Amino acid sequence: MDHRTPAPAPDRRRTARGRLPLVLALALLGGGCTGGVEGTPGAAGLRDPYFPGLGNGGYDVTHYGLELDVDPAADRLRGTATITARATQDLSAFHLDLAGLEVAGATVEGRPAAVNRAGRELTLRPASAVEDRLREGRTFTVVVRYSGSPETVTDPDGSKEGWLRTADGAVALGEPAGSMAWFPGNHHPSDKATYDIGITVPEGLAGISNGELVSRRTANGRTAYRWRTAEPMASYLATVAVGRFTTRESVTPDGIRLFTAVDPRSAAASADVLARIPEVLAWSAKRFGPYPFTSAGAIVERAGDSSYALETQNRPVFPGPPDTALLVHELAHQWFGNSVTPASWRDMWLNEGFATYAEWLWAADHEGVPVRESFEAAYADDANWAFPPAEPPTAAELSEPPVYGRGAMVVHRVRLAMNDDRAFFALVKGWTSAHRHANASTDDFTAHVEEETGQDLAALWDAWLYGGSRPPTGAGEP
Ligand code: TRP
Ligand code: ZN
Secondary structure, three states: OOOOOOOOOOOOOOOOOOOOOOOOOOEEOOOOOOOOEEOEEOOOOOOOOOOOOOOOOOEEEEEEEEEEEEEOOOOEEEEEEEEEEEEOOOEEEEEEEOOOOEEEEEEEOOEEOEEEEEOOEEEEEOOHHHHHHHOOOOEEEEEEEEEEOOOEEEOOOOOEEEEEEEOOEEEEEOOOOHHHHOOOEOOOOOOOEEEEEEEEEEOOOEEEEOOEEEEEEEEOOEEEEEEEEEEEEOHHHOOEEEEOOEEEEEEOOOOOEEEEEEOHHHHHHHHHHHOOHHHHHHHHHHHHOOOOOOEEEEEEOOEOOEOOOEOOOOOOEEOOOOOHHHHHHHHHOOOEOOOEEEOOHHHHHHHHHHHHHHHHHHHHHHOOOOHHHHHHHHHHOHHHHOOOOOOOOOHHHOOOHHHHHHHHHHHHHHHHHHOOHHHHHHHHHHHHHHOOOEEEOHHHHHHHHHHHHOOOOHHHHHHHHOOOOOOOOOOOOO
């Protein structure tokens, strides 16, 4: 007999890090039945404060295997996603996020699964024969075959992400919600996973992605690139770039593998700044701790192909030749954002505040601009005071100046409160090491600082992180 419970309880509370108790609505079989506990459907979203529908409940993805066939001339993507996940509850069904595209079919544990589509939510109901493989704690495999012309996603602030067409191909950008335009998954930053991404493109084009190039083979007029990301990655940091690229491989003196892919029309103008990647990584490691990944590099498009840079893991995407400050910013994100990833989109300032602070530190060390001057300029700029960095009013304001400039001011106020540069940089390194390859929230940060300094910094947080208006410069002094 098959007692299925009805719809999931959508108000199930679960923090992005899963630290609050997950209220499991376990459905006990009624009296007289011989069975034990049956599964319930996983939630359709993780209740992110800004994007409640992103991600899905009931499982954690450990690995994505993506096989992508991209034909830019036909504007077509054909994909197979093999997702390995661990159930965090007994599941009778579960969701994947996918925007656009057509799903040809799916299997769970090798058996055809029923697929239902509602907007950007795919619901998969596994065959009853494999239901016991989706018990809490067990690892299961999902395969989804899909194809179509991928969507360009418009953010709440109007900027474009997802699948962006370029003159000779496409580039995929995923912050905060664009990666669901090219593969189904658990698209919330709290669920990090390793990736194997294979991209097959017409011969003459390149298919670039994150991590390390494992192989590149041409047959029958198609070239297959295989990339491996063995360190955990949030899905918003995954990328593929298809097009004509000049590629370069090398190893830094510190043993980090470098791979750069540059649109030939941006090559001459970006050569000097890309040559500084090893230097910027070494400088960053001195301040922030060891580089968190085994490979690094850059993808440089042409201006107009995308309108902004993104810190895609290992290999940031630049919309044309970057200047040094932008390179420093995106490489700093490899520590702040990519290794230490926000627990929810509310914690964005931990990404942008630190990446902006990295620019200030670089300017102090290389351009003779004291950090105090950068701080004062940010303090004087009204745009930085529109709202507190830890509480953007809406999703449309997540990448507004307070998240960057005021976020960096918070970091500097911590440094001033400590009044000891050696201790400050030790604290920053302790932060990147404590949450390496994991997730962290604003509360984790303030707790870390208070523990490391032994100070009660409530006044500092109230004034600089949460306060509604510009505090006097002495505010929050311990
Ligand atoms: N993270 C990017 C950077 O500063 C900027 C960005 C792109 C962004 N898309 C976003 C920030 C969406 C917030 C939300 O390097
Ligand atoms: Zn940034």
